[in-house]
């Protein structure tokens with residue numbers, strides 16, 4: 593079981609954003625999708641999420657053919673770089689949103705929201721409005737909201753990219769610990785090599801729409817035969 597994409601090709605006019613991408617990401621793994629800006633990371637994530645369709649190729653999520661399923665039927669949680677929060681709702685209401693629209697029983701929602709807020713260390717902020725949170729707290733809230741519906745797959749597109757370096761570091765450590773608790777199959781997009789090395793079980797390097805390298809952080813970092821380090825340090 594895993595996320596399997598096979599032969600994914602996506603063009604925008606003459607431009608090839610994804611060029612025959614085939615990759616298999618095991619269940620429970622935290623994968624970093626690493627590459628320079630414009631490399632195709634977000635496009636790949638959007639195609640996996642069902643927010644965009646590829647020209648060719650297939651997406652299989654946990655053994656289930658998903659290529660033609662709409663996003664809402666893929667059971668995918670998504671967190672973007674720029675906070676997609678409901679500004680007029682409290683933190684607790686934001687986290688409850690996915691459960692409310694699925695009409696889950698009230699008691700179940702209340703309990704689940706309590707658990708999630710604890711998981712992301714926001715229990716004491718439950719009645720605040722998002723505008724009263726720091727950037728890092730808001731992204732933790734967004735993660736709790738994405739996790740609320742127990743997604744099969746969690747897709748994080750540069751979730752900490754808009755934050756300053758210190759908070760980013762804290763959040764990446766936190767995400768690593770969180771993942772060790774929830775084990776949700778996760779793809780974490782970043783163009784920051786250090787972030788990928790520190791957070792991921794496995795790194796997939798994507799550039800110009802192609803998968804260039806795949807390996808554990810140790811494999812990629814320690815292997816002098818590849819230009820992994822040099823490529824991104826130069827940016």
Ligand code: ADP
Nearest residue numbers: 604607609627628629630631632633634635636
């Ligand atoms: P990354 O997330 O790695 O920075 P993207 O997947 O966002 O890269 O984009 C890859 C390439 O595809 C970029 O050159 C981008 O300009 C192009 N692209 C992405 N989305 C569209 C679109 N909707 N229309 C036209 N070009 C697009």
Ligand code: MG
Nearest residue numbers: 633634635749
């Ligand atoms: Mg992107």
